[in-house]
Every structure is written in C-alpha cells, then in structure tokens.
Amino acid sequence: MLKNYFKIAIAVLKRRKFFTFISLFGISFTLTILMVATAFTDKMFSPDYPDYKRARSLYITRVQLENSKDGWINVSSASYHLLSKYISKLKTPEKVAIFTFSSPANTYINNKKLVIEYKYTNADYWDVAEYQFLEGKPYSKQQIEQAAHVAVITAATRKNYFGDVATAVGKYIEADNVSYRVVGVVKDLPRTLRNFYADLYLPYTVSKSDYKEVGLLGGYGAVLLARSEAEMPKMKAEYEQMIAKVPHGDKEFDLMYVNADTSLEAFSRNIFGNGANSGIWLMITIMSLVILLFLLLPTINLININITRIMERSSEIGVRKAFGASSRTLVYQFVVENIILTLLGGLIGVVLSIIVIYAFNQSNLVPNLSLSLNLTVLSFGLVICLLFGLLSGVYPAWRMSRLNVVTALKSQ
Amino acid sequence: MFKHLFKLIWNKRKQNFLFLSEILVSFMVVFAVFSSLVFYYQNYSKPRGIAYERVWAVSFNNSLKIKDADSLKMFFENVRTNIKSLSKVQEITYSSSNFPYANSHSTTGFTSNGRKYDRINTYFTEDTYHTVLSMNLSEGRWFNNTDGVNKYNPIVINDALKKAMFGTESAVGKLIGDEENAKMKVIGVVQDVKADGDYLTAGYAMYNRIDTGSRKWIGDILIKVSPDADAAFESKLYKVLANNIKNSNIEIVHLSEIHDAKNGDVIFPMTIFIIIAGFLIINVALGLFGVLWYNISKRRGEIGLRRAIGASGRSVSYQLVSESLILATLALIVGTFFAIQFPLLNVFNIASSVYLVALLLSLLFVYLLVFLCSLYPGKQAAAIHPAVALHEE
Numbered sequence: 001m002l003k004n005y006f007k008i009a010i011a012v013l014k015r016r017k018f019f020t021f022i023s024l025f026g027i028s029f030t031l032t033i034l035m036v037a038t039a040f041t042d043k044m045f046s047p048d049y050p051d052y053k054r055a056r057s058l059y060i061t062r063v064q065l066e067n068s069k070d071g072w073i074n075v076s077s078a079s080y081h082l083l084s085k086y087i088s089k090l091k092t093p094e095k096v097a098i099f100t101f102s103s104p105a106n107t108y109i110n111n112k113k114l115v116i117e118y119k120y121t122n123a124d125y126w127d128v129a130e131y132q133f134l135e136g137k138p139y140s141k142q143q144i145e146q147a148a149h150v151a152v153i154t155a156a157t158r159k160n161y162f163g164d165v166a167t168a169v170g171k172y173i174e175a176d177n178v179s180y181r182v183v184g185v186v187k188d189l190p191r192t193l194r195n196f197y198a199d200l201y202l203p204y205t206v207s208k209s210d211y212k213e214v215g216l217l218g219g220y221g222a223v224l225l226a227r228s229e230a231e232m233p234k235m236k237a238e239y240e241q242m243i244a245k246v247p248h249g250d251k252e253f254d255l256m257y258v259n260a261d262t263s264l265e266a267f268s269r270n271i272f273g274n275g276a277n278s279g280i281w282l283m284i285t286i287m288s289l290v291i292l293l294f295l296l297l298p299t300i301n302l303i304n305i306n307i308t309r310i311m312e313r314s315s316e317i318g319v320r321k322a323f324g325a326s327s328r329t330l331v332y333q334f335v336v337e338n339i340i341l342t343l344l345g346g347l348i349g350v351v352l353s354i355i356v357i358y359a360f361n362q363s364n365l366v367p368n369l370s371l372s373l374n375l376t377v378l379s380f381g382l383v384i385c386l387l388f389g390l391l392s393g394v395y396p397a398w399r400m401s402r403l404n405v406v407t408a409l410k411s412q
Numbered sequence: 413m414f415k416h417l418f419k420l421i422w423n424k425r426k427q428n429f430l431f432l433s434e435i436l437v438s439f440m441v442v443f444a445v446f447s448s449l450v451f452y453y454q455n456y457s458k459p460r461g462i463a464y465e466r467v468w469a470v471s472f473n474n475s476l477k478i479k480d481a482d483s484l485k486m487f488f489e490n491v492r493t494n495i496k497s498l499s500k501v502q503e504i505t506y507s508s509s510n511f512p513y514a515n516s517h518s519t520t521g522f523t524s525n526g527r528k529y530d531r532i533n534t535y536f537t538e539d540t541y542h543t544v545l546s547m548n549l550s551e552g553r554w555f556n557n558t559d560g561v562n563k564y565n566p567i568v569i570n571d572a573l574k575k576a577m578f579g580t581e582s583a584v585g586k587l588i589g590d591e592e593n594a595k596m597k598v599i600g601v602v603q604d605v606k607a608d609g610d611y612l613t614a615g616y617a618m619y620n621r622i623d624t625g626s627r628k629w630i631g632d633i634l635i636k637v638s639p640d641a642d643a644a645f646e647s648k649l650y651k652v653l654a655n656n657i658k659n660s661n662i663e664i665v666h667l668s669e670i671h672d673a674k675n676g677d678v679i680f681p682m683t684i685f686i687i688i689a690g691f692l693i694i695n696v697a698l699g700l701f702g703v704l705w706y707n708i709s710k711r712r713g714e715i716g717l718r719r720a721i722g723a724s725g726r727s728v729s730y731q732l733v734s735e736s737l738i739l740a741t742l743a744l745i746v747g748t749f750f751a752i753q754f755p756l757l758n759v760f761n762i763a764s765s766v767y768l769v770a771l772l773l774s775l776l777f778v779y780l781l782v783f784l785c786s787l788y789p790g791k792q793a794a795a796i797h798p799a800v801a802l803h804e805e
Contacts, residue, residue: 022698029691104663108647115663176661177654208659297441297692300434301699307430308706 002336009337013344016309020341023305027345027388030298032352034291035381039357039371045264046376049189050129051196056226057128058236058260059195060087061101063216064275065253073274077101078258079218080204080211086246087222092235097121097128097223100207102198105176107161114160116175119198120207128225129196136169136184139203143183147205151180156188156367157199175200176208190369195221216248216256224260236260295388302392306338310400317400318408327401334400338393339386346385350378417735421742428739431703435743438696439778443751445689446770446777451762452611452678461605461614462512463546464667466641469511470633470653472660481624488627491656495633498649500641505544506622507632508536512545512607513670514632520618523590524577532573532616533607536626541619542602544636552584552600555621564597570617574601609674634667693781700785704736708789715793716801725794732793736786737779744775 013020047054060083065074080098088096102117126138131152139150151173153161158168172179180202191197204211209219226235239260248256257275259265265278272286273279310317317330354373361370421428478484488506495504509516510533521530541547542554550571559566564587574583589595604614622630637645646664653662708715715728751771755764 019702022695022702025698026695029695033688033691103661105661106650106664108643108650111642111644111647113643113646113664118661177651208661294688297434297437298695300430300437301695304430304434304699304703308703311710312706 005333005336006340008333009340012309012313012337013341016312019305019309023302023341024345024348026298026301026305027342027385028348028352030295030388031346031349031381031384032356033294034384035349035353035373035377036356036360036371038377038380039353039373042374042376043369043371044192044267048193049187050131051193051263052130053128053225054263056229056232057263058224058226058232058239059263059266060222060224060258060260061195061266062257062259062269062275064255064257065216065248066255066257066275067253068255072253074217074253075275076217078220078222079213079215080220081214081218082216082246082258083220083222086242087224087239090224090235090238090242092226092231092238093224094227095124095128095225097125097225098204098220099125099195099222100204100219101194101221103219107173107175109161116157116199117197118175118200118202120202120204120211122204125201125223128223131186134185134187135167136182138201139183144203144205147203149178149180149206150183150203151175152184152186152201153182154186154188154199158182158185173200178206180206188368190366192366192369195223216246216258299388299392302388303395306392306396307399310334310396314403314408317403318405321403321405321408330401331394331397334397335390335393338397339389342385342389342392346381349385350381353381414734414738417731417738421735421739431700431739432743432746434696434699435740435778435782436747438693438781439744439747439774440750441689441692442774442777443747443770445686446773447754447762447767448682448685450770450773451766452682454763454766455606455613456610458606458614459548459603460610461547461603464512464671466637466639467544467667468635468637468646468649469507469514469665469667469670470635471509471663471665472631472633472653472657481627484627485624488630491633491653494652494656495635495649498645498652500638500645501635501649502638503540503544503636505538505540505634506630507538507541507634508534508626508630509632510535510607511632511634511667512605513609513667513674522588522594524588526590527577529573529576529616532618535617535619536622536630537619538622541634544634545605547605548603550601550603551582552598554600554602555619559599559621560623562597564595566599566621567596568600568602568619569598570602570614571604572614573616573618574598576616609671609678611675611678697781697785700782701788704732704786704789705792708732708793711793712796712801715796716798719796720798720802728796729790729794732790733783733786736782740779740782744778748775 051057060078063076063078063082066072083096083098088098090096099121100119102119104115104117107114107116123139123141123144131138134155136152138152139148143150153168153173157173158165161173162168162171168182168185171182173182174180180200186201189197211218211220224235224239226232243258243260246256246258255275259269259275259278261269261278265280268280268283269278271279272282320330350373357371357373478487492504492506495501508518510518518534519531520534521528521532523529535541537555539555539557542549547554551574552568554568555566567588569577569583577583577588578586583598583601586598587595588598602617602619605617606612606614607617620626635649650662650664653664718728718731719725748771751767751774753759755767758764
C-alpha cells in the first residue's frame with residue numbers, strides 16, 4: 001500500500017515540475033534556516049570544550065542588590081570576598097572554580113598592537129574546566145599562593161605573540177606592562193563561552209586590583225562542581241541555605257540575589273530574567289513563538305500550493321470515490337504523499353544546511369566556533385519535517401475528501 | 413467594473429481565504445523589515461555629532477588606592493601634565509566610562525516642573541571634552557573654569573532633551589529639577605551625539621562637570637592625537653600611562669574601531685534578518701505565481717467566452733491583474749489595521765513617522781509583488797484563443 005502511495009507521489013511530482021520546485025524550495029529553505037539555528041543553539045547549550053561537566057555544574061555569575069521600596073537595582077558580578085569566604089566553604093561541591101570575566105589589555109610587539117583578554121583564576125578552575133593542554137601544564141596551588149608571575153596562554157596568543165614557534169613554555173610574555181612566564185598553552189576556544197574565554201590566564205593573586213576587598217560586588221564568577229549529577233539538588237539546597245545567611249551589609253539595599261544556576265538558567269537570567277526569576281519559561285515561550293511565526297508563512301504557502309495540486313487531480317479522486325474509496329483512505333493517502341514530499345525537501349534541506357554550516361565555519365565569523373550537524377540537530381530537523389508535512393497536508397486533504405463525486409468527475 | 417470584480421471575488425471567498433492570509437502574513441513580514449530599515453536610515457542620515465577620528469580612549473579601571481579627594485585631584489593633574497607633554501598629543505580629557513561608542517551606559521532621570529524625564533544618558537566630562545570630540549554647540553557655552561563655584565550645578569544638555577523640556581525656547585540659564593537642593597543650571601546645549609553608533613538614536617543626554625564628588629568614579633581618558641601618531645607612539649604612550657597609573661590594568665582603544673564595532677552590532681543581525689525575509693518573500697512570490705497561473709488555466713472556458721463576445725486580449729489580462737490587486741487590497745486593509753496600531757500605541761518608543769513611511773513602502777512593495785506575479789498569468793490568459801478554449805468544453 002505505502003509502496004503504491006510512494007509511486008503515485010513520485011509520479012505526481014514529475015508531472016508538474018514548477019509546483020514541485022516551489023514546494024521543495026519552500027520546505028528545504030525553511031528547514032535549512034531552522035537546522036542552522038538549532039546547530040547554533042546546540043553548540044551554545046550542550047557540553048562543549050572546555051566546559052564538559054555542565055550537567056553537574058552550577059554557575060554563579062551575577063549578584064543583584066535591590067531596594068524594593070524605591071526600585072533601585074544594582075547588578076554586577078560577585079566579589080572574591082563573597083565567593084571565597086562563603087561559597088567555597090560549602091561541603092557538597094567537589095570543587096569550586098573562581099575566576100574573573102575576561103577583560104582586555106594591550107601589549108606591543110615590534111610596534112604592533114595586540115589586544116589580550118586576560119582572566120584571573122584559582123587552582124580549582126583547571127580541574128573544573130577541562131582545557132586541552134598543547135604543552136606545559138596549569139599553574140599550581142603553590143604558585144598561586146606565592147603570587148608567582150606565571151601564565152597559561154591559548155594557541156592563538158602563542159602564534160600572535162611569539163610567531164610560529166613550536167614551544168612557548170618557559171618564555172616570557174609581556175601584557176599590561178608586566179612580564180609573565182608561560183607555563184602552559186591550551187587549545188583555542190570560542191568567545192561565546194563567557195565564563196571560560198580568555199587569551200591569557202593568570203593566578204588571581206597577581207591581580208592588580210585588590211581582590212581581598214570586603215564587599216559583595218566585584219569582577220568574579222564561580223562554578224560549583226558536584227561529585228555526581230545525583231548530588232545536584234543537594235548542592236543547590238545547601239547553597240540556598242548558605243546564601244540566605246550571608247549579610248548584605250549595605251543599608252541602601254534590602255534584597256540580595258546571588259543565584260547558582262544551571263548553564264541554561266544562567267543564560268536566560270541574563271537576558272530575560274532578574275534576581276527573583278530565572279526567566280527560563282519566558283525564554284522558551286518567546287523562542288517557540290518566533291519559530292511558530294517563522295513557520296507560518298511557508299506553511300500557508302505550502303497549503304496553497306497543495307490545494308492547487310490536489311484540485312488538479314479531481315478526476316482521479318472522483319474515480320477513486322466512485323469505486324468506493326472512503327474519505328479516510330483518501331486523506332490518509334494524501335497526507336502520506338505530502339510527508340514524502342516534505343521528507344524529500346528535508347533531504348535537500350540537510351544538504352543545504354551542511355553547505356551553510358561549512359561556509360559559516362570557513363568564514364570564521366565567530367572565531368573558533370565550529371558548528372556541526374549532529375544527531376540532536378538532525379532529529380530536530382526530522383521532527384520539524386514531519387510536523388510541516390502534517391500541517392500542510394491535512395487541510396488540503398480534508399478539502400479534497402469532501403469533493404462531490406459528480407462534480408469531481410464532471411469538471412474535466 | 414470594480415463592484416463586479418469584487419462580487420466575483422466574494423463568490424469565491426472560501427477559495428481565496430488562504431490566498432488572502434498569505435498576502436497578509438507576508439505584508440507583516442515586509443512591514444517589519446521596512447520599519448527597521450526606515451528606522452536605521454532615519455538615524456543614519458542625522459549628523460554624528462562628534463568626530464571620532466584620531467581619538468583614543470584609555471581605560472584604567474580605577475582601582476587607585478588614593479582615598480583623599482585632594483591627593484586624587486593632584487594625581488589626576490599629574491597624569492594629565494605627563495600625557496600632554498608628549499609631542500603627538502593634541503588635547504586630553506578625563507571622562508566617565510560611557511564615552512561615545514563604549515559599551516558602558518549610565519542613565520538617570522529627574523522631575524522638572526512636575527514632569528518626569530527619564531532614560532537620560534549622564535556623562536561626566538571636563539572643560540576640554542567637547543574639543544577632543546569636536547562636538548557642536550547649538551546654544552550657550554561648554555564648561556570652563558568659572559563653573560566650579562556656582563550655587564547651582566552647571567550642566568550641558570543635548571538638543572533632544574532641550575526640545576522635550578523647552579521646545580523652541582532658549583534653554584540657557586534655565587534651572588532644572590524640582591528638588592531644591594538638587595537644582596541644575598543649563599549653561600549650554602550641544603548637538604545630539606549618536607553614542608551607540610550611526611544607526612541608533614541619540615536619546616536624551618546630560619553632561620556634568622567632573623568635581624570632587626564624582627572624580628573617584630572616573631576611569632577613562634580621551635586623547636586627541638595628531639595625524640602622524642602611529643603604533644610606535646601608541647606603545648610609548650602606553651609605557652607612560654603604565655608608569656604613571658600603577659596598580660591598574662590599562663587598555664587603549666581607538667574610537668574609530670569601537671565605532672565600527674558598534675555599527676557592526678546593527679548591520680550583522682540586520683543582514684541575516686533581510687536574507688531570511690528575502691527568502692520568505694521569494695517563496696511567497698513563487699507560490700502566488702503558481703496559484704494564479706493555475707486559477708487562470710481553470711478559467712479557460714470563462715475567458716474564451718469573454719473573448720468570443722468581443723473582449724480584447726488586453727482587457728482580459730487587465731481583468732485578471734485587477735482581480736488579484738483587489739484581492740491583495742482586501743488583505744492589505746486588514747494588514748494596515750494591525751500595522752497602524754504600532755504608531756498609535758507608540759510601540760518600542762519609536763517615532764511614528766518611521767512606521768508610517770514603512771507602512772507606505774510595504775503597501776507599495778506588496779502591490780508590486782502581486783502585480784508582477786499576476787502579469788505573466790494575465791498575459792497567458794490574453795493569449796487564449798476563443799475557438800480552442802470553447803472547443804474543449
């Protein structure tokens with residue numbers, strides 16, 4: 001049965017080449033855009049180099065002080081004091097990585113300017129994030145305690161600063177008018193990873209600003225790493241209990257929010273949420289609305305084309321009805337035909353997506369961000385394809401099945 | 413004639429429903445694209461308000477350990493003298509971190525004469541700020557060293573804020589603010605500065621003179637350099653800065669670079685948006701074309717009959733094209749109803765002229781699209797020979 005439908009579908013497709021082209025064009029292009037968008041989202045939210053342990057990590061990136069009476073809000077990242085005095089004393093986390101968000105400094109080599117983004121970290125940082133060391137190793141706890149001027153650099157920094165050398169470990173790099181001895185070189189990572197991106201990693205003890213300053217706001221963030229995924233709720237509970245007891249000291253503000261979020265929550269809170277609300281549902285709602293609106297136009301277009309194609313076949317439908325085919329069989333046949341068409345469009349869409357993604361990766365628009373079509377992206381594409389096929393096939397099929405046998409046969 | 417065509421369409425309203433909704437949705441897409449394009453263009457055509465060439469910005473994330481106000485002032489003056497003594501430095505000014513094209517923003521609000529003004533960009537500047545950035549005064553004067561001792565805090569506002577507060581009246585000498593101890597006196601009005609890049613609005617702006625209270629928040633220097641300042645000079649300047657401002661991370665950026673980056677923030681997403689919308693429109697155009705073509709081939713009998721009783725080929729194709737245009741009009745009336753809500757409700761706080769121009773452009777665009785898509789099918793219909801068409805019946 002299905003084989004017959006398949007044959008009929010192909011025959012119909014061959015008959016009106018122009019309409020086939022329009023349908024396939026619409027489907028494949030819509031799918032390409034959705035799949036590239038999915039590949040991008042997937043890259044942003046699934047564990048990736050060097051942040052492989054997202055499933056058991058909580059991120060602290062934001063401190064919000066609020067005066068609920070006058071509505072003043074002060075948002076910043078946390079201070080080292082807050083993170084080291086309270087948060088790193090928690091029992092459940094296996095490790096607590098503390099780091100600053102990267103900020104730029106200049107260095108000049110041979111009268112050429114180089115902008116280097118530097119980041120201060122503690123020793124646990126290197127265990128929480130799994131950087132791939134091309135040479136050397138991270139700085140140790142002792143080196144941090146001694147405030148040694150040592151640095152870990154990325155491969156790109158090695159190339160920009162030292163030129164095409166095989167090894168940079170042991171050499172000195174000057175940034176911001178201070179000399180640091182390179183102890184390790186790590187693989188490059190994309191700038192989209194706000195918590196982990198930098199060109200130059202330094203022990204927090206050599207920071208020029210006073211990291212010991214008492215107060216809640218500062219330039220630091222932290223990652224809490226649980227021993228296992230099962231311990232995540234326990235870690236979160238312990239964290240909440242602890243943070244509720246932290247005195248916020250400032251008389252101007254009566255509310256304090258310091259959230260330990262999963263990577264998805266941290267992302268949505270920064271854009272759609274605030275201290276009290278992670279904004280994750282708002283984000284999902286907005287995203288689905290955008291996708292739905294985007295799908296609306298191609299769907300209506302496809303329905304239009306499908307109706308046109310179907311009405312062309314009224315004599316065929318009339319004959320089948322006259323010989324006793326039920327409406328349901330006809331609807332079923334047409335929906336199957338339409339899904340075959342959509343899948344065909346989907347196949348072209350996948351090929352197009354591969355081309356677009358390849359072009360994106362080659363263009364280096366976002367350095368070191370290489371998108372890929374993986375199983376998640378492909379299965380999302382398949383689901384969209386089927387949905388698309390069903391949506392655009394059901395209404396025309398229903399219209400067709402209601403055709404009167406006599407008029408259907410007469411019109412030719 | 414039109415009444416007759418309208419009747420023909422009304423009789424087939426069910427079949428035409430999808431066609432109508434397709435035009436409606438594409439109209440909304442086109443309207444969105446044109447609204448943003450018109451918005452960006454209107455802003456782009458306004459003057460920039462400053463000259464960013466050869467201006468360098470130094471950030472020294474102020475982590476100075478000087479707490480005493482007098483020594484801080486001494487320190488600032490010291491750094492100023494040392495930088496100004498460099499040969500290729502023309503002028504220098506301290507600034508708050510929200511200098512033009514920087515990512516930092518600082519806004520405030522106040523009540524004046526019972527009216528509330530908010531989202532006012534607040535800048536902390538010095539007497540040389542407007543020379544460094546070549547800002548244009550439209551009224552009054554910029555700060556000078558007589559401004560330190562007045563009873564009221566002197567401020568300079570921009571054209572947009574002046575227009576909102578005083579209309580066409582002169583603003584110089586006016587007192588602003590309803591709270592007695594926080595009154596400010598306007599001493600000058602400057603041309604709007606598009607601080608977020610060439611494609612975005614300037615918004616309201618208010619410039620304050622750096623004083624003892626605000627100096628401890630200052631962490632940026634703007635430097636106007638001479639045309640022959642190169643990377644070698646920049647590296648020298650960097651050394652001087654690093655030796656003068658200890659315990660601080662120093663960064664030099666060129667205003668021209670961050671200006672381009674700011675513009676890129678608008679151009680890049682807009683390009684993607686236009687590409688996607690363009691593909692959607694091509695998609696719709698092909699669809700419309702196909703459906704119209706098919707409809708005409710279905711009406712061969714009707715067209716043949718009209719030709720047989722004497723209608724010219726031209727009038728037949730005229731009829732078909734006007735039918736689709738009337739159909740489009742129906743959809744566009746509904747679309748305009750939705751689109752007109754944007755200026756009426758003042759959505760996104762954008763000038764209504766933007767929406768109105770965008771509305772006109774999108775109406776034109778959709779009409780043109782439908783016209784072009786029905787032209788060829790109309791021609792085909794005109795070529796139908798009555799004998800052949802009627803013979804088939």
